[in-house]
Amino acid sequence: MAVERTLGVIKPDALEKGVIGEILKRAEDANLKMIACKMAKLDKKRAEGFYAVHKGKSFFDSLVTFMTSGPVLIFTLEGENAIKTWRGVMGATNPEEAADGTIRKDFGTNVERNAVHGSDAPETAKFEVSYFFENHELVSYEWM
Numbered sequence: 001m002a003v004e005r006t007l008g009v010i011k012p013d014a015l016e017k018g019v020i021g022e023i024l025k026r027a028e029d030a031n032l033k034m035i036a037c038k039m040a041k042l043d044k045k046r047a048e049g050f051y052a053v054h055k056g057k058s059f060f061d062s063l064v065t066f067m068t069s070g071p072v073l074i075f076t077l078e079g080e081n082a083i084k085t086w087r088g089v090m091g092a093t094n095p096e097e098a099a100d101g102t103i104r105k106d107f108g109t110n111v112e113r114n115a116v117h118g119s120d121a122p123e124t125a126k127f128e129v130s131y132f133f134e135n136h137e138l139v140s141y142e143w144m
Helices: 012-017 020-029 044-050 060-067 082-090 103-107 122-132
Strands: 003-010 033-040 072-080 116-118
Touching: 003 020, 003 082, 003 122, 012 020, 012 060, 012 072, 012 103, 020 033, 020 072, 020 082, 020 103, 033 122, 044 060, 044 122, 072 082, 072 122, 082 103, 082 116, 082 122, 103 116
Parallel strands: none
Antiparallel strands: 003 072, 003 116, 033 072
16 A cells, blocks of 8 residues: 545635534544644635636636635645545535545535545645645654
């Protein structure tokens, strides 16, 4: 198995619900190590750049509006098969289709307000992590 990195974002709806601790605990319980973390309030340009892959899709504008509506917690996780593991902890994009006990099932409202984001592939993770973090901000657990 390969050690990977993935980006995680706790979205404005989950911050508003006050469930940061529970979400991060679930990441730790899945043996994922946080190697970087910051709270931010995304402006329109930053959100549009992050979601550029979705530009032109019907949900793009509402997604950008939602992601700029309040603070987000952005973090990088590292661990064995981190991308697949984190996506399993998050659950399906649509909370109505997510498995019981997943973050999106427990804290999401709909496809847009689904509490968290996670990278979906190694290439995406590389882009997303570097979009928010510089290399010196990533503190790997390899030294331990």
